[in-house]
Amino acid sequence: MKYFAFILIICFQSFAIAQENNEMPPVLDSCKEEPLSNLQKCFDTEVFNLLFKNYKVPQKVTEANYKGEVVILFEVDKKGGFRTMYVDAIYPELKAEAIRVIKTFPKVKPATYNSEPTYKQYSITLKIPLEDQTISIEDLALNKKEKQELNALETAAKKELDKVNATYTTYDNRAYRSQLNIPFSHENYSRFERATNLIGTNSHTASKPFIYEDISAYYDFEAENEALKKETQSWVGKKLWNEHLVQLQGEDYWFTVDPIFDLQAGKDTDADFSNTFNNTRGIYIQGGLGNKFSFSASVYENQGRFAQYFNAYAESIAPSDGPAIVPGRGIAKRFKDDAFDYPVAEAYLSYTPSKFINVQFGHGKNFIGDGYRSLLQSDVASPYPYLKLNTKFWKIKYTNTYTWLKDVRPEVTEDGAFLTKYIANHYLSWNVNKRLNLGIFESVIWANTNNRGFDINYLNPIIFYRAIEFETGQDAGNAIVGASAKYKLNDNFNVYSQFVLDEFSLNDVKGGNGSWKNKFGLQLGAKYYNAFKVKDLMLQAEYNAVRPYTYSHNSIILNYAHNNQPMAHLWGANFRELVLIGRYRKDRVFGEAKLIAGIRGFDINNSTDNFNYGGNIYRDEVDRPFDSGVKIGQGIKTNTINASVQAGYLINPASNLKVFANISYRNFNPEAETMSVLNNSIVWFNFGIRTDLFNWYFDL
Numbered sequence: 001m002k003y004f005a006f007i008l009i010i011c012f013q014s015f016a017i018a019q020e021n022n023e024m025p026p027v028l029d030s031c032k033e034e035p036l037s038n039l040q041k042c043f044d045t046e047v048f049n050l051l052f053k054n055y056k057v058p059q060k061v062t063e064a065n066y067k068g069e070v071v072i073l074f075e076v077d078k079k080g081g082f083r084t085m086y087v088d089a090i091y092p093e094l095k096a097e098a099i100r101v102i103k104t105f106p107k108v109k110p111a112t113y114n115s116e117p118t119y120k121q122y123s124i125t126l127k128i129p130l131e132d133q134t135i136s137i138e139d140l141a142l143n144k145k146e147k148q149e150l151n152a153l154e155t156a157a158k159k160e161l162d163k164v165n166a167t168y169t170t171y172d173n174r175a176y177r178s179q180l181n182i183p184f185s186h187e188n189y190s191r192f193e194r195a196t197n198l199i200g201t202n203s204h205t206a207s208k209p210f211i212y213e214d215i216s217a218y219y220d221f222e223a224e225n226e227a228l229k230k231e232t233q234s235w236v237g238k239k240l241w242n243e244h245l246v247q248l249q250g251e252d253y254w255f256t257v258d259p260i261f262d263l264q265a266g267k268d269t270d271a272d273f274s275n276t277f278n279n280t281r282g283i284y285i286q287g288g289l290g291n292k293f294s295f296s297a298s299v300y301e302n303q304g305r306f307a308q309y310f311n312a313y314a315e316s317i318a319p320s321d322g323p324a325i326v327p328g329r330g331i332a333k334r335f336k337d338d339a340f341d342y343p344v345a346e347a348y349l350s351y352t353p354s355k356f357i358n359v360q361f362g363h364g365k366n367f368i369g370d371g372y373r374s375l376l377q378s379d380v381a382s383p384y385p386y387l388k389l390n391t392k393f394w395k396i397k398y399t400n401t402y403t404w405l406k407d408v409r410p411e412v413t414e415d416g417a418f419l420t421k422y423i424a425n426h427y428l429s430w431n432v433n434k435r436l437n438l439g440i441f442e443s444v445i446w447a448n449t450n451n452r453g454f455d456i457n458y459l460n461p462i463i464f465y466r467a468i469e470f471e472t473g474q475d476a477g478n479a480i481v482g483a484s485a486k487y488k489l490n491d492n493f494n495v496y497s498q499f500v501l502d503e504f505s506l507n508d509v510k511g512g513n514g515s516w517k518n519k520f521g522l523q524l525g526a527k528y529y530n531a532f533k534v535k536d537l538m539l540q541a542e543y544n545a546v547r548p549y550t551y552s553h554n555s556i557i558l559n560y561a562h563n564n565q566p567m568a569h570l571w572g573a574n575f576r577e578l579v580l581i582g583r584y585r586k587d588r589v590f591g592e593a594k595l596i597a598g599i600r601g602f603d604i605n606n607s608t609d610n611f612n613y614g615g616n617i618y619r620d621e622v623d624r625p626f627d628s629g630v631k632i633g634q635g636i637k638t639n640t641i642n643a644s645v646q647a648g649y650l651i652n653p654a655s656n657l658k659v660f661a662n663i664s665y666r667n668f669n670p671e672a673e674t675m676s677v678l679n680n681s682i683v684w685f686n687f688g689i690r691t692d693l694f695n696w697y698f699d700l
Helices: 002-020 036-054 059-063 092-103 144-149 152-158 160-166 221-228 235-241 308-316 465-472 506-511
Strands: 068-076 082-088 111-113 116-118 120-128 137-139 246-249 253-268 276-289 293-305 324-326 330-335 339-341 344-354 357-364 384-393 396-407 419-431 436-447 477-490 493-503 519-528 537-546 575-586 589-602 636-652 657-670 680-691
Touching (some): 068 092, 082 092, 253 293, 293 330, 308 324, 308 680
Antiparallel strands (some): 253 276, 276 293, 293 339, 330 339, 344 357, 357 384, 436 477, 575 589, 636 657, 657 680
């Protein structure tokens, strides 16, 4: 029995030695003579010494008297070469130095497992400054017991997350080189507008929103935001002033997450309630996969009570099953007794298969024009589903937009479902020379009549819509055409224009009798950058005029509108206006002054006169009072003034979070009053904090 026990002990020791010999660590030349049991310790010591002796702490770090650590994940491959997988340090210079030193390490005899070369991964910690160092190297491999119990595939699977973690890199503002849309707000775009309008640039500035990849050729977003950064070392300070709340980046992916706020409080001097407010909370997610695919989503939860006139308008365009539609945002339900609750969600996917084409599918808004207003396609209505193709080549940019819209009037609502309508737009922008740009626009609106659905005829990106309209039936669609132009007088001054034509009768034009069929609109504008040699001062003047009945149709569903809101100018038709805007910014401080004066024509709507005078595009054209002598301002002629002054401070350039204060004055002065057209004059004070991601128009 003693002999048997002795034999078992000998066998067990031999088996243990054999198992130990199954795995060998990497071996440096200086460790070749070491016994097997000391090889790993020798490797750790020599690697640490190589790093310690060759690492040069950058001068910037030394001058800052920084004390901390540099954590380095590295790998020894099957050929004995060293490769840095990941470096964690506050200063980019510390990371760069670690990568440099690891590259200088000599090749070693690779680690082996079952006598076959294998990879080995380690983590090493280097303290800064370099005095009083102790060896700190951790083997990232699985422990021996686990390896004995797992096959090769299972072993690789258990390392999968480690490999993912090893791909993390410092976020380097990848968004600024992506296919993401630059959030379209007039104040935000004014920051780079001059750069895109210099004489000789091959930019196309009418089709908005822009994508970062296109504008980065003219404006260095990263450098500009770097100049705005505040010096802070704390995590809270960085997230508040400089960075996204969450920002993560790997070799072929990245994403950011930010909270959304629009918290406002104010006072309307004409209101019968105590105060105005808006309470918006949400989340804003952006990201990219590879170099060609980007995505974005913003989800808002909102409650608000606005100035009296704005609340009244929201209620006047209410859908069949709700108390109001908040203009520009969406359908609302009642919050308390006199406020609105209006959830909003916007998102899109952006894909660029080649340098010529960008494809987007999403739920949001689009805009065509160089002005504050657009007579072709504006962003004043609620968000909607869309498919957009932007094609750029030579001196051409061609934009195709297909949208799915809703008519929410009670008379077309069926079984609680709103009626679907569609709009397809083409816009061709051509840089004729270094100064002149011309654009051609056409649009067609059709409805899901006779179970027609989305008419495949309109998917053709080049065809003329007017021809298709006649093929499918005269009342099957409503075609609108238009044109635009911009001329750069110099690097700081340009003029622009738009013309929209809803219907054209040559005989009526020649007749000169003001026929109702002459349905068109005109825009003329000018912009002055660095005005009067004041850097970042921009001045803008714009004139808009739209004749009565433009954008409307004898089949109301075929009007140019969505969710009871116009798809072009927010005043609909039958108006003229003058817009004056001044914007200034200095570092993070910004200011804006705006004056809008106009003449509008409203329907009388009383027991003796219920005619359509052409301002409300949701009325049937057939109800017009006369066929000739039609002019802007007919009906109840109303003089309106909207003026506002705003000042603010950009808290965080990464998320575009701003604090602001605003004073608005509105004077609405009709020649006669009715139940829906009332004389009023108000001053509206409001202030708050807002994530500035979209335009919101209160100048009704």
